[in-house]
Each structure stands twice: as structure tokens, then as C-alpha cells.
Amino acid sequence: MLDVDKINFDDKGLIPAIVQDYYTDEVLTLAYMNKESLGISIKEKRTCFFSRSRQELWRKGETSGNTQEIVSITADCDKDALVVKVIKKGPACHLGNESCFSFPVYEDERNDKFDFENLYRLLEQRKDEMPEGSYTTYLFEKGKDKILKKIGEECTEVIIGAMKEDKNETVYEIADVCYHLMVLMVNDGISVKDVKDELASRHIIDHKIKQETMK
Numbered sequence: 001m002l003d004v005d006k007i008n009f010d011d012k013g014l015i016p017a018i019v020q021d022y023y024t025d026e027v028l029t030l031a032y033m034n035k036e037s038l039g040i041s042i043k044e045k046r047t048c049f050f051s052r053s054r055q056e057l058w059r060k061g062e063t064s065g066n067t068q069e070i071v072s073i074t075a076d077c078d079k080d081a082l083v084v085k086v087i088k089k090g091p092a093c094h095l096g097n098e099s100c101f102s103f104p105v106y107e108d109e110r111n112d113k114f115d116f117e118n119l120y121r122l123l124e125q126r127k128d129e130m131p132e133g134s135y136t137t138y139l140f141e142k143g144k145d146k147i148l149k150k151i152g153e154e155c156t157e158v159i160i161g162a163m164k165e166d167k168n169e170t171v172y173e174i175a176d177v178c179y180h181l182m183v184l185m186v187n188d189g190i191s192v193k194d195v196k197d198e199l200a201s202r203h204i205i206d207h208k209i210k211q212e213t214m215k
């Protein structure tokens with residue numbers, strides 16, 4: 001482990017800290033630490049920064065409750081910048097956004113990649129606008145009973161594909177299940193974050209159980 005005394009703080013005694021989501025690698029914010037706040041962060045295992053505007057220490061979440069549990073802190077090759085990986089509780093941004101970096105300045109077409117958050121937002125848009133001819137609109141119009149029926153049907157198709165040991169068919173049917181599950185989530189107001197948080201809590205429990213069994 002790198003000795004804190006070997007970290008290169010700038011002439012104001014500060015070092016930039018890039019805070020990153022442990023599970024998704026999403027960059028959450030850029031803040032600054034001094035030697036004292038870094039020491040507090042390591043001791044308490046929660047992010048503590050130095051406010052350049054207020055000229056004082058501040059613990060993330062001390063007023064909002066949106067805390068950040070530290071998993072690791074890594075210095076760059078020049079030891080004058082830090083990456084802090086955290087498990088966050090609540091949005092990282094004071095505007096209520098999950099990340100402070102939410103205002104695109106430039107995007108190459110290659111950045112238009114699929115993720116579940118984007119699909120969720122698209123399904124929310126479909127629910128709000130209900131465009132004619134959309135299968136998603138059809139599901140929302142028919143209501144929860146229809147959505148649940150489709151989830152049951154698609155789960156059966158996954159089982160059939162898996163029993164046949166047909167990987168392509170199984171993947172196709174799993175994708176159908178995921179889509180219909182997300183329609184249900186939007187219908188019932190369950191966010192992707194809700195599911196991630198539940199899985200994260202199970203990951204921590206599983207990790208502890210695994211450690212106990214290895215003793």
C-alpha cells in the first residue's frame with residue numbers, strides 16, 4: 001500500500017479525487033481532498049472532501065444522507081490524483097442526478113450503446129406518450145395482468161430453450177423476459193437502481209458468508 005505521506009498534494013494542499021461507482025464504474029463526481037480529509041476517509045471508510053468554496057471539510061451525505069462507502073482509493077502514476085471507488089447510497093449530485101456528469105458536450109455515434117437504464121428511460125417515454133402501433137403501448141394499455149401473463153409465457157420459453165440446449169434460442173428468450181420484466185418495472189414504478197441496490201445487498205451478504213466458510 002502507498003504511504004499517504006508519498007502522495008503529492010498541490011501548492012494549496014489539495015489533490016483531485018475522481019469518485020467512481022464500484023459496481024458500474026460510472027464516474028460520479030470530481031472533488032478535492034487534503035491530507036486531513038483523506039485520512040478521515042480512510043479511517044471512516046466514507047468519503048470526506050475539502051470544499052474549496054467554503055474552505056472546510058465536508059463529509060458526503062452529512063446533510064443529504066447520500067453517503068458513499070469507500071471500497072478502494074488508488075493514486076495515479078504521478079501520485080497527484082486519486083480514484084475513489086465507492087458504494088453509493090443515493091444520488092451523487094446535489095441536483096439529484098446519479099452522477100454529476102450528466103450534461104453531454106459531444107457524443108460520437110459509437111457512444112449510443114445499449115444499457116438497461118437507457119431501455120428503462122425509453123419504456124418510460126413510451127408509457128408517457130403511448131405512441132400508436134407500439135407493442136409497448138399495447139402492453140401498457142392492456143395493463144398489469146397482460147404484462148404478467150407475458151412474463152410467464154416468456155419464462156416458459158426460456159425453460160424450453162434451455163432444455164433443448166439451444167444457446168441462441170435461450171438467449172433470445174431471456175432477452176424477451178428482461179424486456180417484459182422492465183415493462184412491469186416501469187408500470188409499477190420500480191427503478192433499475194432499486195434492483196441494483198437489492199442485488200448489491202445480496203452480494204455483500206454472499207461475500208461475508210463466503211469468507212466465513214473459508215475460515
